[in-house]
Amino acid sequence: MARFIRWQGIIAFIVLSALVVAFLYFFAETLVKKAIISSAESAFGAEVNLAEVKFGYSPLQVSVIGLQVTDKETPTQNLFSFDRATAGIDVWQYLFGKIIIDELEVSQLAFSSVRSQAGEVYLNDTVNEHGGDSLAEQGKALLPEVDMQLPDVKSLLNDSNLLTVKAGEQLKASYKTEQVKIKALKGQLPNKAKLKSYQDKVKNLGKMKVNSLADIEKIKTEFELIKAEFKADQALVKKAKKQVLDSKSLLAKQVNEITNAPTKDWQQIEKTYQLESIDTEDFAHILFGEQAREYVQKAKWAYEKVSPLMENMKGDSSEAKEKAHENGRFVYFKEDTPLPSILVKKALFSIQLEQGELMVTGSELTHQHWIRGQDSLINISSTSNGELSLNSNFKLSKSGDFNAEGEWLVSDRSLANIQLTKSKALTLSLTAAKLNGKGSFSLMNSEIEASNGVSLKQASYQGQAKSKMTKLLLDTIKSLDKLTVDVAVSGELSQPKFSIASSLNEALTGAFKQQVAGKLNDFKRKVNEGLNEKLANALKLGDSQTAELLDLEALLTDTDKALDDLKNSDIVKQQQKKLEDKLKNKAKDKLKDKLGDLFG
Amino acid sequence: MLTLLAKLLHALNSDSSIRQIALAIALGFIVGLSPIFTLHNIVIIFFVLLIRVHLGSFILAVGFFSGLSYLLSPAIVQLGESLLTTPNLTVFFTSLYQLSLFKLAHWHHTYVLGAFVLGALLCAPIYFISKFIIEKYRVHIMTFFEKFRIVQALKASKFYRLYTSFSGGSSLTKGGL
Missing domain, CATH: 1.20.58 (Methane Monooxygenase Hydroxylase; Chain G, domain 1)
Structure with missing residues (x-):
């Protein structure tokens, strides 16, 4: 037996194993920290600072402390930063090749916070995301044209x-x-x-x-x-x-x-x-459409960021296939209690915004909803300034269809110093108001359908107007104490259709239409005279x-x-x-x- | 590295069993193809330490075949992919998938399974080819190379001194390098 077996080999194996475990124990945090920094820097194209990574071993928990990601567009600011993110990982599933996070908690998440010193920028996108005028800019550009709409x-x-x-x-x-x-x-x-x-x-x-x-x-x-x-x-x-x-x-x-x-x-x-159509509705579009368009732009931005990520996770994209071809991939088979390859069972984010603190909770966050047959849920709430809540759920089907729907509610939220529009002809900002509103939305792939209604009470405005029409508009708005705006959005997310109705319409109808009508009649008379002359000849x-x-x-x-x-x-x-x-x-x-x- | 190479040459030239060296190379082939920290690799390393195989040859074989696996990775992944996605084998793999050990070994990963299957299939031929080559080396090649002047020159080098420190000078008498 001794001719084939060397018993001291067992000791060597134990020693080797102990060395590996010790190495991981002492250096895992440093290795993970470096891995997070390098992958985040390559993903965001700018300097990433990370104070510390901590491991808890029973149960396995990874804590990322003090993360700051430089905004490559504005290096003096962070794209986002947080104080602490803790993820409790299911070790057993991790060893099976799945990332199952029982609880993810991110505290003091902040966007656009000021950095102590400007971060380095490593790469700039050659494609300008705002290559064309944004919808909001286009909305603004409409305003000075109102006076010029009557042609020569x-x-x-x-x-x-x-x-x-x-x-x-x-x-x-x-x-x-x-x-x-x-x-x-x-x-x-x-x-x-x-x-x-x-x-x-x-x-x-x-x-x-x-x-x-x-x-x-x-x-x-x-x-x-x-x-x-x-x-x-x-x-x-x-x-x-x-x-x-x-x-x-x-x-x-x-x-x-x-x-x-x-x-x-x-x-x-x-x-x-x-x-x-030169009537009051255009002004409602111009004034409130801008804000609505900005919200839809944000939704579009989020959708564009998330959807390719989900495509990659599904492993259907050509890039993912190429990667799988090089490095291999996990193939999952049926089991009694199936789990997605990535799942966050419970998530809690506390977000610091100028308007106050927001609490975001999520559950069943994954890209493989069909495996457990449960939708991902996201709830946002805040009580620091009135009441704000948003409940939404989304799911991705096996065939790749994305569905999301949700409802939101705002009550007694105080608003202050919000710029509604800024253009050559009109500058208008909301100095103070109480906001109430509710709405719902649904997104099926990239088709959006949303209806929202808000009302402003005890509103006061400030602004400057240059043309006759905008002066009239400004005066009318200033005279309003209560204002309601209903915004419906439908169609393709990249080119949504807006329908905006506002009580401003009624308020403007009398005074504004009178002005427009005079101008319009004069124009009509001149044009018809010219046409009749041509006819007579x-x-x-x-x-x-x-x-x-x-x-x-x-x-x-x-x-x-x-x-x-x-x-x-x-x-x-x-x-x-x-x-x-x-x-x-x-x-x-x-x-x-x-x-x-x-x-x- | 030089030490390891010297050890291998010493093993080739010494009385070390040809089978021990050939087995070390064959096992090194399996371990070298797969990512190092896979369950089957840990088991193989355990047996390599436990059984009397030539460790130097094993470590060198792992290093060599790890390099080779980079070149072979598309074929390895393709093999694993075709095995795991063949409809006829789905029932078989589904039943294996219910075992925690199967998942722990990451045999449901295309690269790991491909490497393991390729390693397991080719380890026996590699064992016999290695054995055959070492035998031939000891009988013919070693004495053939002895005649060259360059070999004589090498004998005066630092590497040779290192080599002799392992062989204890016996190689000279045994007609070593």
């Missing part, structure tokens, strides 16, 4: 897209085309001289002396020849008549269109320049052209009638009758002569 009348009337202008141009073009067609036909029509020559020819046939049937036959043949010419000319006249009728109906249609064009143009102008041209068409029509009717008369002339019959009479007379004379001879 002259340039508006010179707009070639106006229907009146277009229809006028079309009418002009149609006149020209029709004129060319008629002119071409006119050249082919028989003129007066031709008609006269026809009449002369027919007259001459009537004057011809007829002595025999051969003469009648000759007249008939000649008349047929002339008739053929009449017919050809009559066909041309018929064609010309049809053309005149077509032209008349086309021009009548276009004249009708141009007559209606100014009305349609005005409707389009109203729509384009939103003249109808177009119609003037139309009148002269129509008269010309009518003259031509009369001429064609006369020509047609003359040709018809000639065609229906009974010249052959007349000559036949003449011959018959002649022959009759001749026969009569012969008979008289014979009877005279007989009776002597």
